[in-house]
Amino acid sequence: MITKKKNITIALASIPNTGKTTLFNQLTGSHQSVGNWAGVSVEKKVGTFKIDEIPISLIDLPGTYSISATSLEEQIVSGYLFNSPPDIVISVLDARNLYRSLGLTLQLAQSGLPIIAVVNMMDEARREGLILDMNRLSEHLKMPVIPIVARTGEGLNELKQTIKDLINEPQKFSRPNLSWPPVMESAIMELARKIEKIDIPSQFDDVFIARRMIESKDSADHITKIIPKLLDVKDESETLRKKTEKTLKTDLPTACARCRFNAARGLVAEAASGQVEASDKTTERIDNILMNKFIGLPLFFVIMFLMFQGIYSLGLPIQDFLSNLFVQLSDYLRTAPVFAGLPTLFKSFIIDGIIQGVGIVISFFPLIVIFFVFMSIIEDSGYMTRAAFLMDRLMHSIGLDGKAFINILLGYGCNVPAIMGTRILSSRHNRIITMLLIPFTLCSARMQVFVFFVAILFSPTQAPLVLLSLYLFSFVVVIIVGLFMKIFKFAGKPEPFIIEMPPYRRPMVKTVAIRAWQEMKGFLNRASTLIVLGVVLVWILTNLPVGVAVGSADSWAGIIGHTLLPIFKPLGIVWQEIVALLFGFVAKEIVVGSLAVIYGANPAAHISATITPLQGLSFMIFTLLYTPCIATIATIRAESRSWKIMLFSIVLGVSLAWIFSFTFYHTGMLLGFG
Amino acid sequence: MKKSEIIVDAEYIIRNRNGENKIPQRLIQMGVLSGSRFRIVRIAPMGGTVEVVIDETGNIALRMEELLHLDCELVAIPLSKINDIKNRPFRIKEFKGGFLFKQKMDNRGLAIGSTIFEAEKNQGFHLKLDEDKIVTVGRGEASKIILKPVNK
Numbered sequence: 001m002i003t004k005k006k007n008i009t010i011a012l013a014s015i016p017n018t019g020k021t022t023l024f025n026q027l028t029g030s031h032q033s034v035g036n037w038a039g040v041s042v043e044k045k046v047g048t049f050k051i052d053e054i055p056i057s058l059i060d061l062p063g064t065y066s067i068s069a070t071s072l073e074e075q076i077v078s079g080y081l082f083n084s085p086p087d088i089v090i091s092v093l094d095a096r097n098l099y100r101s102l103g104l105t106l107q108l109a110q111s112g113l114p115i116i117a118v119v120n121m122m123d124e125a126r127r128e129g130l131i132l133d134m135n136r137l138s139e140h141l142k143m144p145v146i147p148i149v150a151r152t153g154e155g156l157n158e159l160k161q162t163i164k165d166l167i168n169e170p171q172k173f174s175r176p177n178l179s180w181p182p183v184m185e186s187a188i189m190e191l192a193r194k195i196e197k198i199d200i201p202s203q204f205d206d207v208f209i210a211r212r213m214i215e216s217k218d219s220a221d222h223i224t225k226i227i228p229k230l231l232d233v234k235d236e237s238e239t240l241r242k243k244t245e246k247t248l249k250t251d252l253p254t255a256c257a258r259c260r261f262n263a264a265r266g267l268v269a270e271a272a273s274g275q276v277e278a279s280d281k282t283t284e285r286i287d288n289i290l291m292n293k294f295i296g297l298p299l300f301f302v303i304m305f306l307m308f309q310g311i312y313s314l315g316l317p318i319q320d321f322l323s324n325l326f327v328q329l330s331d332y333l334r335t336a337p338v339f340a341g342l343p344t345l346f347k348s349f350i351i352d353g354i355i356q357g358v359g360i361v362i363s364f365f366p367l368i369v370i371f372f373v374f375m376s377i378i379e380d381s382g383y384m385t386r387a388a389f390l391m392d393r394l395m396h397s398i399g400l401d402g403k404a405f406i407n408i409l410l411g412y413g414c415n416v417p418a419i420m421g422t423r424i425l426s427s428r429h430n431r432i433i434t435m436l437l438i439p440f441t442l443c444s445a446r447m448q449v450f451v452f453f454v455a456i457l458f459s460p461t462q463a464p465l466v467l468l469s470l471y472l473f474s475f476v477v478v479i480i481v482g483l484f485m486k487i488f489k490f491a492g493k494p495e496p497f498i499i500e501m502p503p504y505r506r507p508m509v510k511t512v513a514i515r516a517w518q519e520m521k522g523f524l525n526r527a528s529t530l531i532v533l534g535v536v537l538v539w540i541l542t543n544l545p546v547g548v549a550v551g552s553a554d555s556w557a558g559i560i561g562h563t564l565l566p567i568f569k570p571l572g573i574v575w576q577e578i579v580a581l582l583f584g585f586v587a588k589e590i591v592v593g594s595l596a597v598i599y600g601a602n603p604a605a606h607i608s609a610t611i612t613p614l615q616g617l618s619f620m621i622f623t624l625l626y627t628p629c630i631a632t633i634a635t636i637r638a639e640s641r642s643w644k645i646m647l648f649s650i651v652l653g654v655s656l657a658w659i660f661s662f663t664f665y666h667t668g669m670l671l672g673f674g
Numbered sequence: 675m676k677k678s679e680i681i682v683d684a685e686y687i688i689r690n691r692n693g694e695n696k697i698p699q700r701l702i703q704m705g706v707l708s709g710s711r712f713r714i715v716r717i718a719p720m721g722g723t724v725e726v727v728i729d730e731t732g733n734i735a736l737r738m739e740e741l742l743h744l745d746c747e748l749v750a751i752p753l754s755k756i757n758d759i760k761n762r763p764f765r766i767k768e769f770k771g772g773f774l775f776k777q778k779m780d781n782r783g784l785a786i787g788s789t790i791f792e793a794e795k796n797q798g799f800h801l802k803l804d805e806d807k808i809v810t811v812g813r814g815e816a817s818k819i820i821l822k823p824v825n826k
Contacts (some may be wrong), residue, residue: 393722
């Protein structure tokens with residue numbers, strides 16, 4: 001029952017692929033904020049909108065098939081409902097396939113929360129000649145049922161009116177009738193009576209709680225964590241479950257699902273007329289080409305190539321342009337009258353520390369926007385799941401699923417958006433592993449360093465071969481590290497790969513734009529502080545103590561370079577290069593520039609005179625594998641929400657860089673290339 | 675389900691006879707229960723992953739290892755996917771061709787419901803029908819003839 005109060009909370013719940021996000025975007029527009037669900041790296045979207053001056057916050061729950069608390073997403077949904085029950089739940093259903101969606105709606109309805117069922121994609125259903133009787137559906141579900149087309153906004157006014165009515169005239173919701181096996185029902189009642197006695201602090205009734213507890217061990221564990229008092233009856237719920245399972249000769253999650261879906265089947269038979277094909281004809285035709293046994297993979301690579309080119313041939317020049325703007329701004333400020341009276345060191349701190357940090361953050365904006373425009377198009381159109389299907393075999397061998405391939409591939413352009421894009425992956429396990437692999441992909445910034453060194457140390461005929469080998473090497477390292485993490489089960493057990501292949505749909509401009517905007521804002525909110533701090537730290541190391549030349553042997557960086565020399569000497573890396581690597585921690589783009597600062601004028605001549613090609617290669621291998629840049633590190637921290645994962649990534653990168661450089665350098669020496 | 679049974683275009687019914695072979699919980703929560711029918715749509719080019727279409731849920735991709743754990747019963751398979759029929763008769767369930775194709779088959783004595791007792795693949799398919807009649811169909815034709823095993 002809703003009581004009249006100022007701020008109303010509505011939760012959007014649905015199974016995947018029902019257009020829930022489209023509805024969310026239609027209702028809230030750009031009034032959204034993205035955060036994480038407490039303790040996990042699953043996106044939490046909250047939006048606000050108003051109905052006749054009543055402020056409403058809308059919460060987009062992750063798409064799940066049930067609230068059984070087995071998967072991470074289910075735990076989030078179930079945890080949210082129990083911890084902070086919303087005033088209203090909107091359950092989104094797919095008009096083309098009510099049966100599929102009704103399982104969750106019926107499970108939610110057992111809670112007694114006020115629920116509005118929204119039947120989305122009515123246009124597609126109509127096109128296929130499906131007629132749905134909303135009144136009949138509403139009668140059986142005992143909740144308002146609103147037909148809508150979220151894409152066009154059809155039916156949204158009716159939905160808002162229904163919400164308003166529910167707020168203004170609160171009513172008691174009764175639960176839809178479901179028939180459960182009598183043994184199960186009596187076990188639930190028995191447990192409910194026990195729960196009644198312990199008086200728990202929850203707005204949900206004892207029967208619902210008993211139902212959730214008895215269904216599965218996962219569910220019981222989850223709920224007792226939220227309401228510790230229930231621990232008193234946990235043993236009893238275990239006993240009752242086992243007893244019931246023995247009588248029913250089947251496990252309870254299955255038995256419960258069967259009850260729900262039997263009811264769903266009956267409902268569909270009553271409320272829907274007209275036969276809908278399980279698979280969409282247009283989709284079938286497109287899939288016959290895109291997923292073809294012979295041309296499916298080549299087409300996939302063509303699409304990936306176009307996507308890669310689209311993102312980076314557009315994004316990287318803009319990034320460079322913005323970086324140059326900041327360089328010009330810095331140059332201007334160095335001589336600007338405003339700064340004239342300030343001490344040189346302070347001036348340098350502002351220009352080379354703060355402004356450079358801010359410049360790096362801003363220069364990533366266009367890249368992130370373009371990246372997510374392409375990513376959303378691939379995802380919203382439905383091609384992402386196809387790509388996952390095509391590449392699954394390959395990625396499964398390193399413990400990931402097919403989607404991760406796209407993230408890793410896009411890492412070859414720039415690691416930062418690629419890591420942000422891991423959010424599309426289906427499990428935390430896959431997200432973490434992919435996040436740790438992406439830093440080993442040879443991004444365009446590292447490429448600049450390599451082009452510089454290769455041009456100095458190798459002949460024009462050798463140079464392309466060296467660059468190609470570095471690409472191949474990067475790929476090999478990704479596979480080796482992936483296998484390593486699979487064997488040692490670094491991020492726990494992978495989840496089974498069962499994904500729906502939604503019909504192809506035209507991506508909506510609004511959804512794509514909101515996504516790109518949100519991602520950029522998210523990057524600014526979560527990664528920028530760490531980036532600026534990192535740049536300032538490197539500034540301190542290279543500019544202090546007071547009075548030293550930047551990056552010189554007397555600076556802290558130079559001292560570190562000399563101190564670390566024993567570690568780097570076995571790799572053939574000289575102290576100037578160590579300082580350059582320190583600069584490279586900020587961004588690889590500035591490594592070449594930093595060499596000019598460290599060596600003074602004409603670094604190329606210095607390098608060719610003092611470093612052998614073997615030493616140069618060893619340095620490049622180190623550069624390829626160690627921490628890509630502060631922005632990548634900050635993004636890993638922001639996406640994983642874990643300092644531990646971030647630190648692990650740094651340690652993994654640096655130690656692998658050392659091991660590979662060492663092995664390479666010494667093998668080269670033994671073979672007489674020294 | 676055995677690996678050899680994962681054949682494109684073949685249709686199955688999921689059985690779950692209180693045995694060890696359980697339907698994965700994920701599928702159950704999606705509404706795929708015993709009695710659900712599915713058809714194998716395609717196998718990924720590199721193998722390992724299979725797309726199926728289930729009446730209840732539409733198209734789903736899953737790994738072969740997941741599918742192997744399901745207890746399934748074959749209900750329809752194109753003739754072209756069968757190497758030989760010896761021990762178990764099949765019945766013609768459906769023709770995938772148009773009117774002309776059906777007529778062509780009818781002329782050879784093949785109609786929906788005809789039982790094929792034995793079949794041999796040797797440059798086309800030689801089918802042994804009732805009354806010891808042998809009919810030969812080409813490979814292309816065989817892919818349009820959908821069979822259903824007859825339970826003894």
